[in-house]
Amino acid sequence: MIRKQNNSITRPYRSKLWQQCTTIQSLKQVHASIIINGFNSNPSALRELIYASAVAITGAVNYAHQLFEQITEPDLFTWNTMLRGSAQSPNPIRAISLFAQMERRLIGPDNFSFPFVIKACTRLSWVQMGRTLHGKVVRLGFESNTFVRNTLIHFHANCGELGVARSLFDGCEERDVVAWSALTAGYARRGELGVARRLFDEMPVKDLVSWNVMITGYVKRGEMVCARELFDEVPERDVVTWNAMIAGYVLCGGYQEAFEMFEEMRRAGERPDEVTMLSLLSACTDSGALDVGQRMHSSIMEISSGSFGTLLGNALIDMYAKCGSIEKALEVFRGMREKDVSTWNSIVGGLAYHGHAKATIDMFVEMRRQKFRPNEITFVGVLVACSHAGMVADGHKYFDLMRNEYSIEPNIKHYGCMVDMLGRAGLLDEAFKFVETMEIEPNPIIWRTLLGACTIQGNVELGRIANGRLLAMRRDESGDYVLLSNVYAFTGEWDGSEKVRKLMDDRMVRKEAGRSIIDANNKELMKFLFDSKQKLDARNIPS
Incomplete structure (x- = not known):
């Protein structure tokens, strides 16, 4: 039989001892004081100490586990606090382990216990464990509890069990914004944006989470017009809203729009975070915009007060290197404290x-x-x-x-x-022997690399072999034929070159026509040249 604990001890504490614990150092001082007065003699003080280390102080959850192991008879509030801290920690599996300990010690969970451990299952994508917990929730009669039900909707929706999530949602007599958002997010993540949008439009009250969910859903599908429409309608925005739009433009190749969105974000008074800057550095890297990348670097230094983390440092190195400034990449590398x-x-x-x-x-x-x-x-x-x-x-x-x-x-x-x-x-003979002894199947790039080397070295015999292997894998790449033709031409074997060209015709392989970088019909290019000349003229610089 599961042992029920006194409900009075699961109520939130009323003293302010935990507020004195703002750092691990102050936490240890309070801990020492409690030890002096008898560690297990004051349950209320222990609850506050556990709350401070497991929840209030970031990064102190390991200390909380050490404290918890010293408590001879933890009450339900203490168990739940540990479940909460573990579920939101970098290692949520600890919450599952704690819940198993509760069951072994016959500690009856309540409506606060289940949401924390189900949240851990969601983060771990442990579908079977989550289903087992859902069964326990039903048996103990907690399914109608709003907090528990919403967590279950979020779990099933997040794990792709949309039918179960929808059934729970439809069974709610009163649906709050959390339930609406959880189900909407589930459909959006699975790409069912039509259903997600209908739910979103039907929501009696929309919170910022639901707006961000829909915007992110459209972004992931590359539907930036729809995402922008919602972005313009949202009553308030946070950094997640801005980041979704910036990342979306970057993924779609709209680098200019991403940079403009960043400037708009700054004008709106929203503080960019690491995610913002990582997206923008990616845009600079992909577009080769070194000057913009340097401005992003300055913004990072400003935001981070001159010290930034490993992820941003790595992104800066990559950006500078790929944009052609290896000196700046080395400068960032040497300035990083942690690598x-x-x-x-x-x-x-x-x-x-x-x-x-x-x-x-x-x-x-x-x-x-x-x-x-x-x-x-x-x-x-x-x-x-x-x-x-x-x-x-x-x-x-x-x-x-x-x-x-x-x-x-x-x-x-x-x-x-x-x-x-x-x-x-x-070393063509050695290269061919190396390919023949490879432990994985050579792909077309390997054979094309060899064919290119044969072209440079003028080796017709090995060029034929490489080309034969290449054409056995793919027959419609004009460049493969051109390379072999060039091998023949390089050695003056014009008959061979002509035969390759004829083979292309027989197989209806078309070589893409060469183009001049200047196209008279390219209005954007002509406008760019015209504008550039005007600027030069205005500055009296000869063109």
Whole structure:
């Protein structure tokens, strides 16, 4: 039989002891005071100490678990507080474990216990466990409780069980905004925007969560016109609303709109956060807008008071490197207090793709010296550097190091780097032998890399082999035929070149026509040139 505890001790405490605990240091001081007076002698003080460490102080949940283990007879309020803190912590599985302990100790859960542990199941996507808890809720008669029911709607909707979520929603005598938002969000996440929009339009009261849910739903579908319409209608906005729109424009390639949205956000007095800046840096990286990226960097420094986290640092390194400013990328790298493997990968890759082979290898050596474990991405950068610099012996050394010391099985990118390295060095026979011994099936990129090397080296025989393997995989890429034709042309075998061109015609493979960068019919380009000339004239600069 489950033991019921006195309801009076589950009521919220009335003293203010927990408010004195604003940091872990002050928490320890209060803890020491309680120990002096007898740790288990004051249940009310213990409840406040647990609340402060599990809920009120960010990052102190591990301390809360240490305290909890010292309490001989935790009351239900204390159990629920621990469930709450664990469910919202970075490790929500602890809430499941605590609930199992409650059952083993015959502690009867109440209507506050279930929402916390169900929330943990939602975060973990533990569908079966959530279903089991739903069964317990029904057996104990808590399904009609608004708090419990809303959490169940959110769980089932989030896990894709929309039928169950809808049944719970329809069974509500009184539906609050939380229930409406949870169900709407469930349909929106599953791409059923039509149903989600009908629910949204029927909601008697819309909170900001429901507005953000719908805006995000349209953004994920790339329907930015609909998203913008809702954005313009929303009565109030928070940083989530702005971030959804900015991210949406970036995903759709609307980089200018994303930058304009950011400026509008700043004018509205909304403070950007890390998510905002990550989206905007991605836009700068994809569009190559170095000048805008530098302004974003200045905004980050302003927002973060000169100190930012690893994610933003990595994004800045990547942006500068891909926009052509490896010096600024190195400056950001050197200024970062905390680095992770992605930080090192960004700078190693950036140096490699800019052709700084020696600097790439030096950075890789330093990475290992500082005890960072390289991964498969790191070795792609290292092998690219070896390829571009013709460092064949070093390339083989690092390829073997990857496999033997770090137990990283090479993927198609690693093999591609090795083939490119051998081909660039003119070692075509070795490159072909390497491909034949690959432990994974060569893809068209591998064979095209070899064909390109044959073109440069003028090796018709191996070029035919590479082209044959390539055409066996795909027959409609005009560039593959052109490369083989160029091999023949390079060696003066014009008959072979002509036969390749005829083969293209027979297979109806069309080469895309070449274009001039200036198109007389391109009104936008002509307008740009006209405007530029006007600006030059206005400044008396000869064009």
